[in-house]
């Protein structure tokens with residue numbers, strides 16, 4: 001086997017040349033007995049070519065054909081046009097081909113890698129190794145950490161790049177053959193946004209319900225009370241309007257007792273508060289011994305004078321009018337004497353006063369016999 005040069009400094013052309021040289025040397029030295037070595041060399045060469053192509057891409061942007069596809073196309077072209085190379089390439093064809101069948105030209109990366117793996121496992125058990133590409137893959141994966149342990153420790157960046165490459169590998173590796181359509185992707189139904197569960201307003205509803213139970217009946221009760229009160233007030237007002245507006249007063253005629261109860265020369269104030277009269281027994285007016293009923297209303301502005309026993313006169317507290325015992329005014333603003341009410345001796349001998357009748361001295365009415373009782 002030829003010595004593997006520094007991989008990172010290899011170009012695509014170097015890698016291809018190295019692959020061809022490896023294949024040619026393997027066939028010339030051990031054409032039949034070392035298919036495994038050839039296959040492993042091919043596989044390693046292809047891996048080196050892929051890695052170099054990927055590593056070379058950012059370092060040498062001027063060189064365009066650095067992808068795996070380009071490398072494979074170049075390898076196929078060289079294999080088809082190399083003159084003495086088709087025989088060697090045909091020996092590295094995939095093991096899936098039947099024994100004795102004409103060698104087929106590799107058409108895809110998968111086929112080429114499968115052929116390389118089959119060649120690597122080929123010595124005496126080539127079909128079994130070809131039937132198990134997964135084992136070869138595991139071997140390849142196991143070789144990677146071994147190589148890393150040998151001295152080339154991958155950095156984190158490289159490991160992340162390798163992980164991303166591995167993750168994206170199926171999509172890249174799934175090469176759709178020409179003429180076939182890529183299977184349509186299954187439409188992913190849009191996710192429905194989760195509805196936020198509404199909080200259970202049980203406690204709040206219960207409180208609101210209880211408050212309504214307390215407030216609403218109270219409001220209705222207040223309304224009913226107000227309506228009933230208003231209706232009752234209007235009913236009472238209507239009833240009072242229907243009743244007659246009568247001033248209840250004591251009867252105008254009333255008995256004050258026998259004439260002997262009133263001594264001569266005295267003024268009785270017994271009926272002043274209850275009936276509004278003074279009973280006077282006197283002979284001061286024109287010399288007649290009579291009993292009269294004098295009104296207690298001042299003839300000035302209607303006040304109630306007081307009988308002053310010591311001064312023997314009626315004195316009005318409002319403006320100072322003064323009246324003699326027989327009722328004649330003599331001082332103050334009173335313009336006329338006090339008035340008399342009708343008085344008579346009833347059938348039972350009692351004095352009977354009639355307040356509905358008035359007798360005025362200035363009009364000569366005191367001469368009327370109904371205005372006095374002569375004793």
Ligand code: FES
Nearest residue numbers: 298300301316319
């Ligand atoms: Fe009696 Fe004026 S009311 S004096």
